[in-house]
Amino acid sequence: xxxxxxxxxxxxxxxxxxxxxxxxxxxxxxxxxxxxxxxxxxxxxxxxxxxxxxxxxxxxxxxxxxxxxxxxxxxxxxxxxxxxxxxxxxxxxxxxxxxxxxxxxxxxxxxxxxxxxxxxxxxxxxxxxxxxxxxxxxxxxxxxxxxxxxxxxxxxxxxxxxxxxxxxxxxxxxxxxxxxxxxxxxxxxxxxxxxxxxxxxxxxxxxxxxxxxxxxxxxxxxxxxxxxxxxxxxxxxxxxxxxxxxxxxxxxxxxxxxx
Amino acid sequence: xxxxxxxxxxxxxxxxxxxxxxxxxxxxxxxxxxxxxxxxxxxxxxxxxxxxxxxxxxxxxxxxxxxxxxxxxxxxxxxxxxxxxxxxxxxxxxxxxxxxxxxxxxxxxxxxxxxxxxxxxxxxxxxxxxxxxxxxxxxxxxxxxxxxxxxxxxxxxxxxx
Numbered sequence: 001x002x003x004x005x006x007x008x009x010x011x012x013x014x015x016x017x018x019x020x021x022x023x024x025x026x027x028x029x030x031x032x033x034x035x036x037x038x039x040x041x042x043x044x045x046x047x048x049x050x051x052x053x054x055x056x057x058x059x060x061x062x063x064x065x066x067x068x069x070x071x072x073x074x075x076x077x078x079x080x081x082x083x084x085x086x087x088x089x090x091x092x093x094x095x096x097x098x099x100x101x102x103x104x105x106x107x108x109x110x111x112x113x114x115x116x117x118x119x120x121x122x123x124x125x126x127x128x129x130x131x132x133x134x135x136x137x138x139x140x141x142x143x144x145x146x147x148x149x150x151x152x153x154x155x156x157x158x159x160x161x162x163x164x165x166x167x168x169x170x171x172x173x174x175x176x177x178x179x180x181x182x183x184x185x186x187x188x189x190x191x192x193x194x195x196x197x198x199x200x201x202x203x204x205x206x207x208x209x210x211x212x213x214x215x216x217x218x219x220x221x222x223x224x225x226x227x228x229x230x231x232x233x234x235x236x237x238x239x240x241x242x243x244x245x246x247x248x249x250x251x252x253x254x255x256x257x258x259x
Numbered sequence: 260x261x262x263x264x265x266x267x268x269x270x271x272x273x274x275x276x277x278x279x280x281x282x283x284x285x286x287x288x289x290x291x292x293x294x295x296x297x298x299x300x301x302x303x304x305x306x307x308x309x310x311x312x313x314x315x316x317x318x319x320x321x322x323x324x325x326x327x328x329x330x331x332x333x334x335x336x337x338x339x340x341x342x343x344x345x346x347x348x349x350x351x352x353x354x355x356x357x358x359x360x361x362x363x364x365x366x367x368x369x370x371x372x373x374x375x376x377x378x379x380x381x382x383x384x385x386x387x388x389x390x391x392x393x394x395x396x397x398x399x400x401x402x403x404x405x406x407x408x409x410x411x412x413x414x415x416x417x418x419x420x
Contacts, residue, residue, distance in 0.1 A: 014261040015269045027271025034269070035276035042280050049292050055299045057306065070296045090289035098284055125262045126273035131281075188262070 009199035013123055013192060034127075037119045041101045048101075069097070076246055081253040088252050091138065095131060096245035102127075103191060103237030107230065122240075123191040125184065132184035135248040139179075143255035154254055183247055190240045194233035201226050392416045 017030035052066020059067060073093050077085040099122055106120025121127050143151040155172035156165060204222040208215035392412040399407045407415075 010261055015265055015273070017272075021272065024271065024275065028268070029272045029275045031276070032269065032272055034273060035280075038276055038280040042283055045284060045288060049288050049296075052296055053292060055295065057303060059303075067296055067300050070293055071300065074297065090285055090293065093289040093293055094281060094285045097288075098281060121277075123262070124273060126266065126270045127277055130274055130277055134281075192262070 009196045009203065012117070012119070012195060012199060015124070033117065033119050034121060034124060037102070037105065037121050041098060041105055041121060044105065045097055045101050073245065076242075076249055080246065080249040081256055084256050085249065085253070088138070088249065088256075091135075092245050092249050092252075095135070095248055096241050099131070099187065099244050100238060100241035103241060104234070106191065106195070107233055107237060120191055120195060122187055123195060125188050128184040128188040129180075131187075131244070132180040135183065135251065136180035139251045139255045142252065143258075146256065147258055151255070151258065154258055179247075179251060183244065187240050187244055190236055194229060194236060197229050198226055198233070201229070388413070388416055388420065391420075 015032045015034045017032050018036060019031050021029040021031050023029065049066060051062040052070075054060070054063055056063060070093070073089065073096055076096075077089050077092060081088060102121040106118060106123065108118060110116045110118040143154070147153075152169075155169050155176065157168065157172075160168050201222045205219045205226075208219035208222065392409065392415075395416055396407050396409060396412040399405060399412070
C-alpha cells in the first residue's frame with residue numbers, strides 16, 4: 001500500500017490487471033482485481049442464497065434470513081410500484097444484493113492478511129454508472145413502450161398553468177435526465193468517502209507511532225475514530241444499497257404508472 | 260483519483276466483467292432461485308392460513324356438537340323428570356287406592372264386628388233375662404211359697420231391667 005514510505009489513500013481504488021485477457025472493440029479486457037472481487041461477491045451471494053433454498057416448512061435461521069431479504073425487496077416493489085411491479089423484482093433484487101454484498105465485502109478487514117488487497121467494487125464509477133445506466137434504460141424502455149409519446153406528460157405535473165408549461169417541462173426533463181448520474185454518484189461517493197476517511201486516519205496512526213512520544217495519544221484517538229467510522233460505514237453500506245434499489249423502483253414506477 | 264485517471268483504460272474490462280456477474284446474478288439467482296424462495300414463503304403462508312381455517316372449522320364443529328349435546332341432554336333430563344313425575348303420580352294414586360280399599364275393608368270388618376257384638380249382646384241379654392226370670396221364680400217360690408208363673412216372672416224381670 002505504501003509507495004516510497006508514503007501512504008496513498010487513493011491507492012485502494014486502483015484497478016490492476018491480474019492477467020491480461022483479450023481485446024474487444026479496441027479495449028483491453030483483462031481480468032482485474034475488480035473483476036476478481038465481483039466474482040467473490042457473486043460467490044458469496046450464491047452461497048447465501050443456496051442456504052435459503054432448503055425450502056423447509058419450518059425455516060432455519062439461514063432460511064429466515066434469505067426469505068427476509070426476498071420479502072424485504074418484495075415489499076419495496078409492492079410499496080413503490082404496486083401490483084404491476086412483480087416483473088421488475090429480479091432487477092431490483094440483483095441491484096440490491098450486488099451493491100449490498102460489494103459494499104459489505106469492501107468493509108471487511110481482509111487487508112490484515114498479507115497479500116490480500118480488499119477492493120470495493122461499488123467504489124468504481126464505471127460500476128455504479130453501468131448499474132444506473134441499466135436502471136435508467138429500463139425506465140426509458142418501459143416508459144416509451146407502454147405510453148409512447150404520452151410518456152412526456154411525466155414532465156408536466158397536474159394542474160400546471162399553460163404559460164408555465166415550457167419552463168416546468170424543461171426543469172422536469174432536466175431533473176429526469178440527471179437521475180442516472182445522481183443514482184451512480186450517490187453510491188460511488190458514499191463508498192469512496194468512507195474508505196478514504198478510514199485510510200487517512202489509518203495513516204495518522206502510522207505517522208503518530210513513527211513520531212513517538214506524546215503522539216501515541218493521537219494514534220489512540222485515530223484508532224477510536226476508525227472504529228467509529230467503520231461502524232458508520234457498515235450502516236452506510238446497507239443504506240446505500242437500499243437507496244439505490246428504492247430509487248430504481250421509484251423511477252420504474254414513474255414509467256410503469258405515469259403519475 | 261484512480262477512478263477518473265484510469266477510466267479510459269479500464270472501462271472495457273469493468274463493463275465486461277460487471278455485465279457477466281450481473282447477468283449471472285439476474286438470470287441465475289434473481290430469476291431462478293428467488294421465485295422458488297418466494298413460493299416457499301407463499302406455500303408456508305397458505306399452509307398456515309389453511310391450518311388456521313381447518314382449526315376454526317374444527318372448533319366450530321366441536322361447538323356445534325357441544326350445543327347439540329346440550330340440547331339432547333336437556334331433552335333427556337326433561338323426559339326423565341317427566342317420567343319420574345308420572346311414576347310418582349301413578350304410585351301415589353295406587354297407594355291412595357290401596358289405602359282407600361284397606362280403609363273400606365277395615366270399616367266393613369268393624370261394622371260386622373259391631374253387628375256381631377250387638378247380636379251377641381242382645382242374645383246375652385235375653386239369656387240373662389231368662390236366667391233371671393228363672394232365678395226370680397225360684398227365689399219367690401222358696402221365699403213365699405207362692406207360685407209365680409214363668410210369664411209373670413219374665414214380665415217382672417223385664418220391668419226390673
